[in-house]
Amino acid sequence: xxxxxxxxxxxxxxxxxxxxxxxxxxxxxxxxxxxxxxxxxxxxxxxxxxxxxxxxxxxxxxxxxxxxxxxxxxxxxxxxxxxxxxxxxxxxxxxxxxxxxxxxxxxxxxxxxxxxxxxxxxxxxxxxxxxxxxxxxxxxxxxxxxxxxxxxxxxxxxxxxxxxxxxxxxxxxxxxxxxxxxxxxxxxxxxxxxxxxxxxxxxxxxxxxxxxxxxxxxxxxxxxxxxxxxxxxxxxxxxxxxxxxxxxxxxxxxxxxxxxxxxxxxx
Ligand code: MLT
Numbered sequence: 439x440x441x442x443x444x445x446x447x448x449x450x451x452x453x454x455x456x457x458x459x460x461x462x463x464x465x466x467x468x469x470x471x472x473x474x475x476x477x478x479x480x481x482x483x484x485x486x487x488x489x490x491x492x493x494x495x496x497x498x499x500x501x502x503x504x505x506x507x508x509x510x511x512x513x514x515x516x517x518x519x520x521x522x523x524x525x526x527x528x529x530x531x532x533x534x535x536x537x538x539x540x541x542x543x544x545x546x547x548x549x550x551x552x553x554x555x556x557x558x559x560x561x562x563x564x565x566x567x568x569x570x571x572x573x574x575x576x577x578x579x580x581x582x583x584x585x586x587x588x589x590x591x592x593x594x595x596x597x598x599x600x601x602x603x604x605x606x607x608x609x610x611x612x613x614x615x616x617x618x619x620x621x622x623x624x625x626x627x628x629x630x631x632x633x634x635x636x637x638x639x640x641x642x643x644x645x646x647x648x649x650x651x652x653x654x655x656x657x658x659x660x661x662x663x664x665x666x667x668x669x670x671x672x673x674x675x676x677x678x679x680x681x682x683x684x685x686x687x688x689x690x691x692x693x694x695x696x697x698x699x700x701x702x703x704x705x
Contacts, residue, residue, distance in 0.1 A: 445516035452498035453491035457483040460703055461526040463514060464490040465534030466623045469616035471497030477688035485699040491517055495620025505623030505630060507631040511540035518548055529553030531684060532656060539634035551644040552701055556653050556681050558660040561633040570625045585621055586613035595652025595680025622692045638667035645671040646698040648681030650686060
């Protein structure tokens with residue numbers, strides 16, 4: 439657990455790596471870090487080699503720009519190359535899903551299968567762009583703690599808020615520890631990202647879509663639309679979970695992910 443690698447582009451990325459066998463790379467959302475995936479990397483050990491990086495600007499990775507979805511995807515490609523991985527199952531939650539779409543656009547040869555968790559293919563609306571600018575200002579003025587305060591409610595579902603305050607506190611700490619450069623860079627990258635809806639019918643690798651039933655940020659209807667547009671995809675809705683479905687209901691999330699990986703391993 440907890441390695442550092444410097445890519446040919448000069449950026450240093452931190453990552454966790456657990457298990458052996460078919461590689462599975464897991465990409466965190468905004469403003470998370472690789473510890474988001476701790477409930478998966480520990481549980482999926484028998485299903486493959488789980489690699490969970492801190493995206494540029496988050497966790498222990500380097501913070502220098504440039505920031506864009508394509509740049510995050512190139513970083514992931516560079517990491518896989520350094521680790522000698524020719525093809526991986528690529529999973530992303532929320533912003534991590536946006537990176538997975540960018541990787542599919544740029545380097546589909548690297549993608550063995552996709553796991554799209556609590557994410558959406560569409561670009562930001564004008565209203566969302568306006569909110570991103572407000573969040574940038576909040577980050578500059580109040581730091582990551584202020585951003586964490588603003589984001590935490592939407593990050594989890596009503597069930598988790600009511601029943602699991604310790605999880606909410608832990609997630610708040612993760613958000614509040616994000617570097618301000620990384621927050622601002624990611625907001626810019628999300629604002630600038632292209633619409634990936636047209637990519638969906640081109641996805642010809644096995645695809646698992648997972649969404650928390652109570653996800654308010656990337657609601658179930660967005661996942662249903664992705665499921666309809668991606669040929670042969672599988673959709674799993676996790677009851678009692680919100681936007682961070684992998685953290686909120688790890689057993690249910692790991693069960694569907696484990697089944698999907700196991701079917702791939704025997705394919
Ligand atoms: C995330 O969890 O990555 C964010 O909610 C994504 C976004 O703000 O679009």
